[in-house]
Amino acid sequence: MKAKQVTMFGLLAVLLSLMPVTKGVAADLLPPQQAIQVASAKLQEKLQDKSFTKDFTKITQFVNEVIYPHTDFDRISELVLGKIWKTATTDERERFKHEFQTLLVRTYSRAFVEFNDWSVRFLPIEMGSDEKKVVVKTEVLQPGIQPIGVNYRMRLSNGEWKAYDIMIEGVSLVTNYRSTFTNEVQTKGSLNAVIEGLVKRNAEALAAKPAANS
Numbered sequence: 001m002k003a004k005q006v007t008m009f010g011l012l013a014v015l016l017s018l019m020p021v022t023k024g025v026a027a028d029l030l031p032p033q034q035a036i037q038v039a040s041a042k043l044q045e046k047l048q049d050k051s052f053t054k055d056f057t058k059i060t061q062f063v064n065e066v067i068y069p070h071t072d073f074d075r076i077s078e079l080v081l082g083k084i085w086k087t088a089t090t091d092e093r094e095r096f097k098h099e100f101q102t103l104l105v106r107t108y109s110r111a112f113v114e115f116n117d118w119s120v121r122f123l124p125i126e127m128g129s130d131e132k133k134v135v136v137k138t139e140v141l142q143p144g145i146q147p148i149g150v151n152y153r154m155r156l157s158n159g160e161w162k163a164y165d166i167m168i169e170g171v172s173l174v175t176n177y178r179s180t181f182t183n184e185v186q187t188k189g190s191l192n193a194v195i196e197g198l199v200k201r202n203a204e205a206l207a208a209k210p211a212a213n214s
Helices: 003-017 031-037 040-047 056-070 073-081 083-087 090-114 173-188 191-207
Strands: 119-122 133-141 148-157 160-168
Touching: 031 133, 031 148, 031 160, 056 090, 056 160, 056 191, 073 083, 073 090, 073 160, 073 173, 083 173, 090 191, 133 160, 160 173, 173 191
Parallel strands: none
Antiparallel strands: 119 133, 133 148, 148 160
């Protein structure tokens, strides 16, 4: 699977993971698994409102509100930039984090109105009561195709479990984005130029209709 395909599927898988889980497992979920499941009822309710799914601005606002509490965007941004993060200014870090979060949320939002007939199955995990990091293992299910493994690296932050990486069939979403942005910085000459490009792309995508390409 190509890096771009993994990235796009990964974003869709994150959204799908927040949908209702397979019946019979919810009561047995551990705290980090429950963190992923918490948003399921809210998203499922919104999916039933067809008028809501036609308003992309409302969709992006809602998806951001639902996903943000369960995603460690600070850590993701730092991991995605890698060595570049260490030399970035405080302003560049904050601007990149904001635009990168916008990029993820708008991509989730487009998937939110396009996907159909998916479910997620949580696989067993073992963890001690004092563990601060864990990999939550799931499978994305769709009729007619093999289950797709989607695992979430999560850590306990200020008493809450948050995701900071997603692995699709063993391929890390963070690693793919790091490669993308590293190449862009080398090509454009600076992180600031990459951020400006993100600002433009996000503005254009958010102004477009939901069906438009991002």
